[in-house]
Amino acid sequence: MTPITKSLYLQFLKCQNAYHLIREGVVSKPSTASFGGYLEWAEFLSYCKNQFPNFPTIEKSPNREEGFVQSEIYIKDKISHFGAQLRYQNFVCSVELLEYDEERDGWILWDFRPIGSIKQDILRSFFFYKQIAEGLGLRVLGCKIIRIQTKYVYQGGPILPEDYLLVEDLSPRMESELGSREEEWNKFQTEIQNTNEQSVPYSFLEKNPSCRSLKTCLSPTHCAPGRETAREIFEYRDSSELAKLWFASGYNSYDSVPDAELSPIQKIQKEAHKTGTVHFNKESLTQYLSNVTKTVAFLDFESINPYIPIYPETKPFQHIPYLYSLHIWDMDSDSLTHKTYLHEDVGSDPRKHVLFHLQKDLPTGITIFSFNDFFEKLIIQESATVYPEYLEFWESVKSMFIDLALPFKKLWIYHPAQHGKASLKEILPCFSNESHFGLTIREGQDANYQYLRLIKKQVTAEEKKRVLEDLIAYCKLDSYGLFLIYRMLQERLSVI
Known part of the structure; x- marks a missing residue:
């Protein structure tokens, strides 16, 4: 069974079905790569690393085992290092910087992100890192991030990191939202225990509370067997969660949804699909x-x-x-x-x-x-x-x-x-x-x-x-x- 990575954990929080399908190798992991992002990543990373001179780096390698071993050595010797590779039980993660605070005898988790704002997945990622680090017996003092100062205006010449980068301590926010993070983690642990790393039945409605649409489902044949064509009811404009209620009611097509449950715009769509003609509002x-x-x-x-x-x-x-x-x-x-x-x-x-x-x-x-x-x-x-x-x-x-x-x-x-x-x-x-x-x-x-x-x-x-x-x-x-x-x-x- 595939080790549980941060991306798999985040996938679970978005869609339990997708988590199991990916982990069992039934479907491929969705690509999260963005066009062009890597073209700037090395330069951004160098700006971040330069804030911490003389820290060693664990370089990425096809043999990840070497990274785990090297991080163990650095942690034992209380050495701060970039690209920390952590493994606890069947959980693995890579932390941009694991910094040791000698005065407080503990560790700070750092992430470097070329983003302008903090979203929930950032906090969930930190919580995942923290669970693994604490599982290894590390005393985690806090979570910090280096991101982009969106108000920064480039004036030409060398970019000054102190103006371009924004260092943010997320520890207070992590603490204030601890209840939500723990609830998500406990739900995850319960799912792991209940499934016991075995194949699980899939259900679009029962196992997928956060999935918005069959259109974005990784495998409708698994999540909605025999009802794959029901994807079209999710094409109705402004349907959102309403389409899931339609699905639960057994509706499988445009025609099957009663007019009484449709908005004026949705009725236009239904008529166009029913007749195969173009709707045209001349007035x-x-x-x-x-x-x-x-x-x-x-x-x-x-x-x-x-x-x-x-x-x-x-x-x-x-x-x-x-x-x-x-x-x-x-x-x-x-x-x-x-x-x-x-x-x-x-x-x-x-x-x-x-x-x-x-x-x-x-x-x-x-x-x-x-x-x-x-x-x-x-x-x-x-x-x-x-x-x-x-x-x-x-x-x-x-x-x-x-x-x-x-x-x-x-x-x-x-x-x-x-x-x-x-x-x-x-x-x-x-x-x-x-x-x-x-x-x-x-x-x-x-x-x-x-x-x-x-x-x-x-x-x-x-x-x-x-x-x-x-x-x-x-x-x-x-x-x-x-x-x-x-x-x-x-x-x-x-x-x-």
């Missing part, structure tokens, strides 16, 4: 598009949001645009023009160049469509704040934006093939022959990662050329997709 869409200009623009940005700032006057996690795609359609002449700018000099700040070209390419006084336009507007506003010569440009365009995601969020239009989703990548294939499926880069996170990789890693000229071409193709389809959706709306309005 709402006519009003929505009533002030659109004859010539319209469709704008999409790609950005990076490094947690270690690269350019002056930026904060951790701030989105920095490096590419835009702009389609301009003249309705009278039915002519479509494409403009794009990609900042190829990955060693310099792209923001001013993006603003310069966008101001030149974007005609004045026309409607600008984006998908979830808050992002595009924020990009321009933040960049223009740093380069105030473009503030007038920002003022001239900010009122011209219209969010093309709104009709799909409000269900003024709904295609049954959306399956309750309202992202551009789900919508586009429903209303056109275009799809992101055939692209090398298919989502924004990957686009973010690929450009950041060009900045952080040494790549060949050929590789850089290929990546830049892939980025342009991805961004171009996003703005072209907006055009296709808008034209579809206009055509439907003209014939209905």
Whole structure:
């Protein structure tokens, strides 16, 4: 049986079924890796480690046994060390820093996280570490974390860790929430004792109180045998826990849920799936598009949001645009023009160049469509704040934006093939022959990662050329997709 790691414990708290399925090797552990995170991790880790000079490090190795043995030696000799490997009974964990406090004759557990806020999983992780450490007989004095100061504004030059990093003692909060943590741990221990490391029966309702949806279930065939198709009742908008009650009542499909239990939006979904037709609210869409200009623009940005700032006057996690795609359609002449700018000099700040070209390419006084336009507007506003010569440009365009995601969020239009989703990548294939499926880069996170990789890693000229071409193709389809959706709306309005 697989040793119990921190990630398995956290998985148990989210879903008991998933914990057993993963531990028994029935399904693979879900990937928690994020695009691009590792590109900055080594640098972030060095900032953290530099706060504790001369501490030894247990390097990661395929042979984890060596790490356990080395930590035992350091603990016996009361030596603080990075990458501590702890094992107690069948529980194992890796602690970023195990620090010995000579004055108080005890140990402090440290975690290093490139995050801006403390969430419950951080506290649960510390509690897991603490249980193992205390099981080994260690006197745990407290739990501390080094994370990112989100208000930090990079001014250029070397990053000063004392400004960028935030050291936080979580011991008081751990103490105040001790009851909740102990209750979770006792529940976990009870489950281990009851199952006795044997295969267990799975039940979506009985064993899965924290699982929100069969759509995110790791294995519906195990958790809801014979009722896998019931996943579609979880596609109803705003259903949340209500869908679990429907599941318990035996409902397995859109059609099976009585109208009396559905909201007006959910009834729209049900009718669309029942008839296989597109719902189209002409009145709402006519009003929505009533002030659109004859010539319209469709704008999409790609950005990076490094947690270690690269350019002056930026904060951790701030989105920095490096590419835009702009389609301009003249309705009278039915002519479509494409403009794009990609900042190829990955060693310099792209923001001013993006603003310069966008101001030149974007005609004045026309409607600008984006998908979830808050992002595009924020990009321009933040960049223009740093380069105030473009503030007038920002003022001239900010009122011209219209969010093309709104009709799909409000269900003024709904295609049954959306399956309750309202992202551009789900919508586009429903209303056109275009799809992101055939692209090398298919989502924004990957686009973010690929450009950041060009900045952080040494790549060949050929590789850089290929990546830049892939980025342009991805961004171009996003703005072209907006055009296709808008034209579809206009055509439907003209014939209905």
